[in-house]
Amino acid sequence: MDSLFIFFSFIFGLIFGSFLNCLIWRLYEGESMAGRSHCRSCKKIIHWYDNLPVISYLLLGGHCRYCKKHISWQYPIVETLVGFLFMLVILRLKQEFGSMEAWNLDQVLILARNWFLVSTLVVIFIMDLRWYVILDKVSLTAVAVMLGLNLYLGFSWQSLLISATIGVSFFLIQFLVSRGRWLGGGDLRLGLLLGVSFSWPEVLATIFLAYGIGALVALALLAFGKKHWGSKLPLGTFLSVAALIILLYGPTIINWYLNLINWR
Ligand SMILES: [Zn+2]
Numbered sequence: 001m002d003s004l005f006i007f008f009s010f011i012f013g014l015i016f017g018s019f020l021n022c023l024i025w026r027l028y029e030g031e032s033m034a035g036r037s038h039c040r041s042c043k044k045i046i047h048w049y050d051n052l053p054v055i056s057y058l059l060l061g062g063h064c065r066y067c068k069k070h071i072s073w074q075y076p077i078v079e080t081l082v083g084f085l086f087m088l089v090i091l092r093l094k095q096e097f098g099s100m101e102a103w104n105l106d107q108v109l110i111l112a113r114n115w116f117l118v119s120t121l122v123v124i125f126i127m128d129l130r131w132y133v134i135l136d137k138v139s140l141t142a143v144a145v146m147l148g149l150n151l152y153l154g155f156s157w158q159s160l161l162i163s164a165t166i167g168v169s170f171f172l173i174q175f176l177v178s179r180g181r182w183l184g185g186g187d188l189r190l191g192l193l194l195g196v197s198f199s200w201p202e203v204l205a206t207i208f209l210a211y212g213i214g215a216l217v218a219l220a221l222l223a224f225g226k227k228h229w230g231s232k233l234p235l236g237t238f239l240s241v242a243a244l245i246i247l248l249y250g251p252t253i254i255n256w257y258l259n260l261i262n263w264r
Pocket of ligand 1: 069
């Protein structure tokens with residue numbers, strides 16, 4: 001039975017990824033979510049059979065049926081990515097809670113919460129990577145949802161306050177020192193989102209991991225001559241990747257690190 005749940009979480013992730021693609025474009029261009037999907041070039045309505053996650057992209061060879069314009073790689077990549085992430089989230093929780101058939105309502109809610117966080121992080125990842133923006137509509141909505149759910153699930157507000165303070169102040173200090181040149185207000189609100197989503201050791205682990213990944217990517221880009229010193233890099237993209245890794249493997253990574261430095 002569990003394998004059926006895992007399979008369906010992958011399928012659900014594919015479909016939800018398709019919705020997120022649509023959300024990303026419409027948020028960026030300020031379009032409403034109402035109205036049917038249309039080709040970004042010729043504006044023709046896309047029929048359901050041309051709108052199946054990944055499959056339609058492959059069948060159409062990555063081109064619009066009508067105007068033959070190339071369809072962005074973002075579509076199949078995000079769909080597949082969200083499919084795998086939804087599946088990894090459920091597998092991770094299965095380790096903690098045991099067989100899904102015996103999950104109680106709170107445990108199902110934790111699954112929904114983690115899927116929501118994953119979806120938010122994927123949206124921030126893509127938008128910051130492509131356009132260097134983290135929209136308040138995305139980050140602040142997610143802060144409200146995560147805060148509400150975590151309080152409902154019985155997390156203490158004191159510990160949420162501590163991790164939120166750490167999440168925000170880390171970026172606030174840099175923001176003030178650099179007078180907004182190193183990072184933007186969007187990063188501050190992402191820090192707040194991390195704070196209301198994770199415990200404080202996880203917030204710190206996410207930040208360190210993000211800077212580590214960022215440094216490696218920056219070095220690689222410099223080495224291949226794609227960027228030069230002082231080029232802008234999307235901090236939100238690195239933070240999203242790090243937060244996804246911590247969400248899925250946080251306790252394992254933190255324990256490994258503490259053992260490494262002989263903390264215990
Ligand atoms: Zn078209």
